[in-house]
Amino acid sequence: MLNSLTISELTGKLARREASAREAVQACLDQIGRVDDRVKAFLSHDAADALAQADAADREIAAGVTRAAKPLLGVPVALKDVLCVRGQPCQCGSKILGDFRSPYDATVVEKLKAAGAIVFGRLNMDEFAMGSSTENSAFFTTRNPWDPDRVPGGSSGGSAAAVAADECLAALGSDTGGSIRQPAALCGCVGLKPTYGRVSRYGLVAFASSLDQIGPFTKTVRDAATVLEVISGHDRRDSTSVPREVPAYAHNLEGGIRGLKLGLPKEYAIGGLDPEVKAAVDAAVRQLESLGAELVEISLPHTDYAAAAYYIIAPAEASANLARFDGVRYGRRVNGADPVEMYSNTRGEGFGPEVKRRIILGTYVLSSGYYDAYYLRAQKVRTLIRRDFLNAFERVDAIVTPTTPTPAFRIGERSDDPLQMYLSDIFTISCNLAGICGISLPCGFSREPKLPIGLQLLGKPFGEETILRLAHAYEQTTSWHREKPPLA
Ligand code: GLN
Numbered sequence: 349m350l351n352s353l354t355i356s357e358l359t360g361k362l363a364r365r366e367a368s369a370r371e372a373v374q375a376c377l378d379q380i381g382r383v384d385d386r387v388k389a390f391l392s393h394d395a396a397d398a399l400a401q402a403d404a405a406d407r408e409i410a411a412g413v414t415r416a417a418k419p420l421l422g423v424p425v426a427l428k429d430v431l432c433v434r435g436q437p438c439q440c441g442s443k444i445l446g447d448f449r450s451p452y453d454a455t456v457v458e459k460l461k462a463a464g465a466i467v468f469g470r471l472n473m474d475e476f477a478m479g480s481s482t483e484n485s486a487f488f489t490t491r492n493p494w495d496p497d498r499v500p501g502g503s504s505g506g507s508a509a510a511v512a513a514d515e516c517l518a519a520l521g522s523d524t525g526g527s528i529r530q531p532a533a534l535c536g537c538v539g540l541k542p543t544y545g546r547v548s549r550y551g552l553v554a555f556a557s558s559l560d561q562i563g564p565f566t567k568t569v570r571d572a573a574t575v576l577e578v579i580s581g582h583d584r585r586d587s588t589s590v591p592r593e594v595p596a597y598a599h600n601l602e603g604g605i606r607g608l609k610l611g612l613p614k615e616y617a618i619g620g621l622d623p624e625v626k627a628a629v630d631a632a633v634r635q636l637e638s639l640g641a642e643l644v645e646i647s648l649p650h651t652d653y654a655a656a657a658y659y660i661i662a663p664a665e666a667s668a669n670l671a672r673f674d675g676v677r678y679g680r681r682v683n684g685a686d687p688v689e690m691y692s693n694t695r696g697e698g699f700g701p702e703v704k705r706r707i708i709l710g711t712y713v714l715s716s717g718y719y720d721a722y723y724l725r726a727q728k729v730r731t732l733i734r735r736d737f738l739n740a741f742e743r744v745d746a747i748v749t750p751t752t753p754t755p756a757f758r759i760g761e762r763s764d765d766p767l768q769m770y771l772s773d774i775f776t777i778s779c780n781l782a783g784i785c786g787i788s789l790p791c792g793f794s795r796e797p798k799l800p801i802g803l804q805l806l807g808k809p810f811g812e813e814t815i816l817r818l819a820h821a822y823e824q825t826t827s828w829h830r831e832k833p834p835l836a
Contacts, residue, residue: 349375350367350375350376351516352513354568354571355567355575356568356571357518358423359415368422368627369405370408371558373399373401374402376515377398377578379514379515387490387491387510387835388490389490389506389507390471390503390788391441391472391506393435393470397436401466402424402663405422406422408421409421414758418462418463419463419464419574419577419578419598420464421463425466425467425515426507426515426519426520427469427507428471428504428507428519428557429441429471429473430470430522431552431553432551432553434450434457435450436637437450438450439470439482439484441477441484443486444680444698445680446679446680453551454562455551456520459578460579469510472490472705473502473700474527475835476670477504478555479502480770481500481505481772482499483502483760484502485758490505492799493509494535494536494797494798497759498758498759500535500756501535502530503531504522504539508521508531511535511566511567512536513833514832518565518566520579521563521564524561526751526779528563528788530751532751533801536788536790536828536829536831537567538571538787538788538819539565540787541561541780541786542561542580543807543810544588544812546592547561547580548562548589549562549588549589554669555662555669556665556669557665559665561780565631567829568829569816570598570601570656574598577596585689595813597816601820603817604639605639606673607642608642608817609743610636610642610644610748611646611743612646613647613740615652616648616749616775618774620754621750622753622754624801625752625755626750626765628791628803629684629803631721632748633748634822636748639821639825642779645693647740648747648778650729650777650835655774655777656726658777658781661723661781663707663713664674664677664713665684666707666710673695675693675695680698682696730781734783736782737784745814746818747809748804748806750804751775751776752802753771755802756799784806785806785807785808785809785815786804786806786815787805789803789805789819790801790802791826792828
């Protein structure tokens with residue numbers, strides 16, 4: 349079953365002519381046909397276009413193009429519905445974009461295509477990436493392939509579920525406060541949020557521009573390194589992307605972790621931590637120690653304020669970014685007697701409740717009289733949080749934490765309680781506020797029901813090589829990542 353392979357396994361087979369890209373794409377399409385009415389990861393996919401891309405890849409392979417030249421040649425990669433692909437729909441899990449189709453490729457899509465990937469499918473997500481469960485999708489809720497009564501996490505829940513259910517070999521998502529790492533943890537795959545500025549956001553529909561980053565979902569750490577290497581780099585169309593050389597992430601995975609210092613933040617030992625999550629993460633920490641890492645207790649004293657600061661800054665930026673969806677520029681319009689009524693009808697019908705809640709929160713914290721009390725303060729707290737991390741990274745090479753406080757929760761369990769939902773991200777949010785990098789990888793399962801548990805490694809700004817190396821060393825000595833969910 350080619351769809352259940354890793355990227356490195358598939359590219360090996362393609363290079364040895366043991367399989368074709370067409371067969372790989374067909375295997376993914378067949379798997380979608382078999383399981384996606386239950387998983388519901390895809391909003392749509394264009395099978396004819398994917399097969400045409402596969403045939404083009406097969407011609408290149410026949411003409412002698414190698415993996416070294418095009419590291420993703422013939423690899424089916426699916427995308428969160430927030431990334432623009434020329435000619436394809438892009439709805440951001442929302443009704444407001446209507447039948448909008450992207451007029452251009454996002455930079456990451458250009459890079460995937462240039463590396464030979466077969467870019468296909470629109471993956472479900474919380475509307476405009478606001479949420480932790482995909483229950484805020486305007487279309488339907490994606491299911492966790494380990495238990496269809498549970499959420500896959502969010503906001504990139506479709507991306508995580510599609511990879512976990514072997515409907516594609518890898519996927520891209522976006523992470524503003526945890527939306528790659530949290531669903532990766534809940535679905536049992538690898539998810540990486542790069543350092544702010546590592547990957548161009550051109551062609552990513554903005555949620556909170558100072559926090560958003562695009563990153564990969566994969567089945568192994570090696571595959572995450574391969575995809576990261578492809579999508580990273582400076583882009584003059586995104587002024588926040590950093591002109592800094594892209595390391596050979598996939599080649600630099602080996603070499604071991606002896607002597608690397610791993611920070612354990614004492615503030616992350618919280619009361620609400622699920623005992624099975626704690627046990628799995630503790631065991632993973634001991635495993636990393638036995639592989640040669642040195643454990644160091646550290647303090648991130650402003651941790652308690654991260655969620656509060658995030659839920660001021662992210663909605664503030666979102667309220668500005670979403671102002672462009674006004675019935676004039678894009679997608680859907682609901683007419684009214686005058687322009688103001690048209691705006692209000694369009695936005696009233698087009699946006700769902702969580703998006704409206706964030707816009708109201710965001711405009712409130714930015715309004716004169718409240719700006720200093722909320723927004724400015726939150727920005728100051730953000731600086732303190734970044735400083736906490738930079739101080740800690742003077743003593744350690746990486747920081748280890750659980751990715752989420754609990755395994756996947758039940759559909760509906762938190763949807764009426766936004767505060768409870770917001771707490772799904774307490775371990776992931778600080779990383780975005782600080783602009784550093786983070787990865788989540790499988791580190792065990794709960795029992796009854798059997799649900800994946802994620803380990804988070806946080807790295808220095810542009811320290812992706814170190815967290816990838818640690819994650820790879822751990823993965824090499826464990827077998828969690830090889831287990832397949834019942835729905836695959
Ligand atoms: N769950 C968080 C939120 O709702 C993070 C979302 C994200 O990273 N896009 O904002």
